[in-house]
Amino acid sequence: MKVWSVANQKGGVGKTTTAVSLAGLCELHGARTLVVDMDPHGSMTSYFGFDPESIQPSLYDIFQVGEIDTRFTKSIIRHTKLKNLHILPASTAIATLDKQLGAKSGMGLAVVKAISHLSDDYDHVFIDCPPMLGVLMVNALAACDHLIIPVQTEFLAMKGLERMLNTLHMIERAKSIDIAYTIVPTMYDKRTRASVESLQYLRDNYAEHLWNSMIPIDTRFRESSREGKPISHFRVSTRGARAYSLLLDDILQGKTVEKKAVRV
Numbered sequence: 001m002k003v004w005s006v007a008n009q010k011g012g013v014g015k016t017t018t019a020v021s022l023a024g025l026c027e028l029h030g031a032r033t034l035v036v037d038m039d040p041h042g043s044m045t046s047y048f049g050f051d052p053e054s055i056q057p058s059l060y061d062i063f064q065v066g067e068i069d070t071r072f073t074k075s076i077i078r079h080t081k082l083k084n085l086h087i088l089p090a091s092t093a094i095a096t097l098d099k100q101l102g103a104k105s106g107m108g109l110a111v112v113k114a115i116s117h118l119s120d121d122y123d124h125v126f127i128d129c130p131p132m133l134g135v136l137m138v139n140a141l142a143a144c145d146h147l148i149i150p151v152q153t154e155f156l157a158m159k160g161l162e163r164m165l166n167t168l169h170m171i172e173r174a175k176s177i178d179i180a181y182t183i184v185p186t187m188y189d190k191r192t193r194a195s196v197e198s199l200q201y202l203r204d205n206y207a208e209h210l211w212n213s214m215i216p217i218d219t220r221f222r223e224s225s226r227e228g229k230p231i232s233h234f235r236v237s238t239r240g241a242r243a244y245s246l247l248l249d250d251i252l253q254g255k256t257v258e259k260k261a262v263r264v
């Protein structure tokens, strides 16, 4: 089982779209795939037709019980309309976790422990993160084998990337782990100067961890989210779907730069 987290502290950069698109492609290839929604807004949970306001049980419950066992973890997971794709949904109640748990020790590994019970059941797990630092983000980073950082190709997003990398390094130090990561330029529009120049900025400053292609702007993503289907199950031949397919091939083959993950 390989665990991928998709994170960036900046909102609206394509995190949920990236997680759903990569998971959709894995399911299409017949891989047993789980998506984990760790965003209190529950965008991914809604995407697959569940209501984050009322869903129970949810990720929230993982933070409430002392001992998480396999049966408990599996009881939270729901099937989606896609055969090989399951979801561990978010409820909006997870927004209260930071206040509730404070500095309670051990909470940074709650999701790692829950997911560890599923290693025989799934080939790929994709975790969708909230756009802010807190107990959920810490859990998502601690749980993953590889972090994907979508970065919108516009100027303001460059500052967001810097913040995200600072957070990443802080968590690496605190937990004595080394997290492999790939920066993925998103919403690229070659007709705009902002897109062209910010892609160049990424190439000049982050070449070592930058995916060597980009996800183009494609209105079909909005349409596919309205339909509640990953782009691969909605319009497989669009530019956006082809780009995510290329990204999946590259990250599976380790073509994007990887630091070796070392867990201590």
Ligand SMILES: Nc1ncnc2c1ncn2[C@@H]1O[C@H](COP(=O)(O)OP(=O)(O)OP(=O)(O)O)[C@@H](O)[C@H]1O
Pocket: 010, 011, 012, 013, 014, 015, 016, 017, 018, 039, 043, 130, 131, 186, 187, 188, 215, 216, 217, 218, 219, 221, 222, 225, 240
């Ligand atoms: N490549 C793209 N081209 C066009 N639209 C896109 C693209 N990627 C994502 N979108 C659209 O942009 C919006 C924001 O995307 P998404 O929800 O994936 O971002 P996010 O980073 O998860 O946001 P949040 O921080 O709020 O969770 C959505 O409406 C989505 O359909």
Ligand SMILES: [Mg+2]
Pocket: 015, 016, 017, 039, 043, 128, 129
């Ligand atoms: Mg999102």
